[in-house]
Amino acid sequence: MSESRTDLAAPPPLTDEDRAYLATYDPRKYAPVAVTVDIVILTIDRGELSVLLVRRGVPPYRGLWALPGGFVRANEDLGAAAERELREETGVGLTEAPAADRGGPAEADRGEPGLAGDYLEQLRTYGAPDRDPRMRTISVAYLALVADVGRVRGGDDAADAWLWPVAGIEQGRPRLAFDHARIIRDAVERARSKLEYTSVATSLLPETFTIGDLRRVYEAVWGVRLHPANFRRKVLATPGFVVPTGEKVSTGRGWTELYRRGTTTTLHPALLRRSQLSTADGDTPDTL
Amino acid sequence: MSESRTDLAAPPPLTDEDRAYLATYDPRKYAPVAVTVDIVILTIDRGELSVLLVRRGVPPYRGLWALPGGFVRANEDLGAAAERELREETGVGLTEAPAADRGGPAEADRGEPGLAGDYLEQLRTYGAPDRDPRMRTISVAYLALVADVGRVRGGDDAADAWLWPVAGIEQGRPRLAFDHARIIRDAVERARSKLEYTSVATSLLPETFTIGDLRRVYEAVWGVRLHPANFRRKVLATPGFVVPTGEKVSTGRGWTELYRRGTTTTLHPALLRRSQLSTADGDTPDTL
DNA sequence: GCAATAGTGTCTCTCAGACATTATGGT
DNA sequence: ACCATAATGTCTGAGAGACACTATTGC
Numbered sequence: 001m002s003e004s005r006t007d008l009a010a011p012p013p014l015t016d017e018d019r020a021y022l023a024t025y026d027p028r029k030y031a032p033v034a035v036t037v038d039i040v041i042l043t044i045d046r047g048e049l050s051v052l053l054v055r056r057g058v059p060p061y062r063g064l065w066a067l068p069g070g071f072v073r074a075n076e077d078l079g080a081a082a083e084r085e086l087r088e089e090t091g092v093g094l095t096e097a098p099a100a101d102r103g104g105p106a107e108a109d110r111g112e113p114g115l116a117g118d119y120l121e122q123l124r125t126y127g128a129p130d131r132d133p134r135m136r137t138i139s140v141a142y143l144a145l146v147a148d149v150g151r152v153r154g155g156d157d158a159a160d161a162w163l164w165p166v167a168g169i170e171q172g173r174p175r176l177a178f179d180h181a182r183i184i185r186d187a188v189e190r191a192r193s194k195l196e197y198t199s200v201a202t203s204l205l206p207e208t209f210t211i212g213d214l215r216r217v218y219e220a221v222w223g224v225r226l227h228p229a230n231f232r233r234k235v236l237a238t239p240g241f242v243v244p245t246g247e248k249v250s251t252g253r254g255w256t257e258l259y260r261r262g263t264t265t266t267l268h269p270a271l272l273r274r275s276q277l278s279t280a281d282g283d284t285p286d287t288l
Numbered sequence: 289m290s291e292s293r294t295d296l297a298a299p300p301p302l303t304d305e306d307r308a309y310l311a312t313y314d315p316r317k318y319a320p321v322a323v324t325v326d327i328v329i330l331t332i333d334r335g336e337l338s339v340l341l342v343r344r345g346v347p348p349y350r351g352l353w354a355l356p357g358g359f360v361r362a363n364e365d366l367g368a369a370a371e372r373e374l375r376e377e378t379g380v381g382l383t384e385a386p387a388a389d390r391g392g393p394a395e396a397d398r399g400e401p402g403l404a405g406d407y408l409e410q411l412r413t414y415g416a417p418d419r420d421p422r423m424r425t426i427s428v429a430y431l432a433l434v435a436d437v438g439r440v441r442g443g444d445d446a447a448d449a450w451l452w453p454v455a456g457i458e459q460g461r462p463r464l465a466f467d468h469a470r471i472i473r474d475a476v477e478r479a480r481s482k483l484e485y486t487s488v489a490t491s492l493l494p495e496t497f498t499i500g501d502l503r504r505v506y507e508a509v510w511g512v513r514l515h516p517a518n519f520r521r522k523v524l525a526t527p528g529f530v531v532p533t534g535e536k537v538s539t540g541r542g543w544t545e546l547y548r549r550g551t552t553t554t555l556h557p558a559l560l561r562r563s564q565l566s567t568a569d570g571d572t573p574d575t576l
Numbered sequence: 577g578c579a580a581t582a583g584t585g586t587c588t589c590t591c592a593g594a595c596a597t598t599a600t601g602g603t
Numbered sequence: 604a605c606c607a608t609a610a611t612g613t614c615t616g617a618g619a620g621a622c623a624c625t626a627t628t629g630c
Contacts (some may be wrong), residue, residue, distance in 0.1 A: 012349055012465060014421055021347035027320040027423035031362045035321050035426050059309035061300055074319045074424065078415040125413040125428050127323070127366040133302060135315035136362065138323050138426060140413050177300060230593060254600040254609055518620060542582055542627040
């Protein structure tokens with residue numbers, strides 16, 4: 001079965017006819033289009049799910065806040081462009097460089113032990129004809145989950161950079177350039193559902209963490225309160241999610257076991273959010 | 289709560305500075321890039337999950353099979369381009385025109401009763417620098433699930449069109465142009481997981497159908513055998529998935545109730561596939 | 577009668593959620 | 604003493620999967 005399958009990644013060879021045709025092909029005869037990559041970098045800042053934004057230093061929308069991003073360079077892969085932007089903004093390298101353009105369940109194991117493995121996946125592409133007043137611009141948006149954005153610093157055309165709570169973004173603070181509010185909304189929804197069936201929540205934590213730390217990540221991203229006992233039981237019952245380091249740390253009031261991420265990326269069973277069917281009563285549903 | 293939220297879709301207004309800047313902006317100074325839309329149109333043909341392919345009538349790769357698609361027109365939205373291509377290839381209109389660019393759980397109810405509601409959602413964007421020998425080409429791929437492709441017919445630059453079983457595609461038959469084999473693989477994976485937690489399987493069926501028809505759709509897409517009794521119980525226990533029409537039809541040997549799609553798009557509870565952990569024994573696991 | 581499918585009922589096992597209880601150690 | 608958190612254990616209900624059984628009708 002392994003030998004009979006063709007390599008899906010290999011492009012077909014060109015024929016002589018193809019080469020003759022390409023010699024007469026003029027790429028400049030079409031309407032100009034720009035392709036950009038924008039990254040939604042999510043992290044937990046002071047207990048809140050937050051997004052890294054840069055204040056635009058050039059027109060259009062100079063002074064407004066926007067997602068970090070930029071034009072895709074010639075001969076640069078989309079995933080490579082996203083990774084480059086992520087590095088420029090956070091100064092943090094990625095653990096899983098070649099997997100940057102894959103994402104999804106097919107992705108390989110992550111996390112060489114000892115490195116904070118940031119997460120990066122393609123989110124969606126936005127191409128409304130009027131979304132950029134300069135010209136027709138297609139933006140391939142990426143979602144990044146990082147434990148630490150380093151010292152927040154501006155990039156090339158960014159006068160300033162700051163972590164903004166997602167809760168505020170959803171209420172329109174601050175004003176965002178282009179259609180970036182919509183992109184962030186989609187990214188947060190993707191992140192929320194990714195936490196259900198993958199182990200990416202560990203990308204929002206340092207190398208070692210307690211079960212309580214992991215629970216607070218889920219609470220911050222989902223915006224709910226989780227039942228500590230049930231959460232702990234479910235996490236430890238999911239093979240490969242976390243592995244104990246053997247060390248204990250004095251957190252809260254007592255001693256707690258430290259864990260690091262396991263080798264599993266897709267969780268079996270998943271940590272499902274409570275079904276969105278409202279409980280119809282006002283109290284906070286203590287779930288999980 | 290409804291009034292305090294800003295409209296995420298409204299673009300920010302331009303300033304005087306922006307207008308002055310845009311007057312001097314020249315879009316032609318960047319390297320030329322082309323943006324295309326390719327559609328993976330999946331349907332059930334003779335009981336097999338199949339994909340609509342067209343044989344290329346022009347170079348490059350003339351004679352090879354490829355996904356239907358084409359260049360995005362100036363001032364044309366990505367979703368509109370995908371919908372246009374889908375119409376051109378199948379001759380079947382979409383039920384849910386404005387939702388074409390949304391997809392995902394946030395999408396509204398589908399299916400005016402009486403119309404076969406095809407499904408269309410953005411899949412992923414492919415932009416490897418060498419994926420098109422003509423020039424740098426960014427392809428925004430869409431996934432479509434349709435009940436009937438109509439009479440299979442070629443489009444503009446297609447010499448021929450045909451439904452190919454997905455099982456053969458995964459083994460390299462036929463040879464595909466560009467990176468379309470990879471795109472189809474991603475689309476099939478997306479479709480398989482969409483069937484778990486949404487009701488899109490009904491998009492692969494005519495307006496009315498039996499529970500057995502619905503089960504055979506799941507079997508064809510997932511490539512497994514499902515337990516008829518358990519499948520029936522789970523489908524009918526999921527509120528809003530299907531609604532009985534009151535009619536009965538003589539299918540198989542006996543009379544069976546006819547159903548049509550319900551108003552629910554996200555299933556609670558989901559119809560989960562058996563956990564991929566192999567059963568380690570050779571027999572076909574009769575699951576669900 | 578036989579074959580094939582539709583449909584009902586039941587049993588077991590797993591898991592989610594709620595809750596009770598104890599331990600720990602800083603304030 | 605008090606309290607917040609960690610950690611363990613138990614109970615109940617929902618759902619998944621397996622299986623037994625009946626009904627119907629074309630062959």
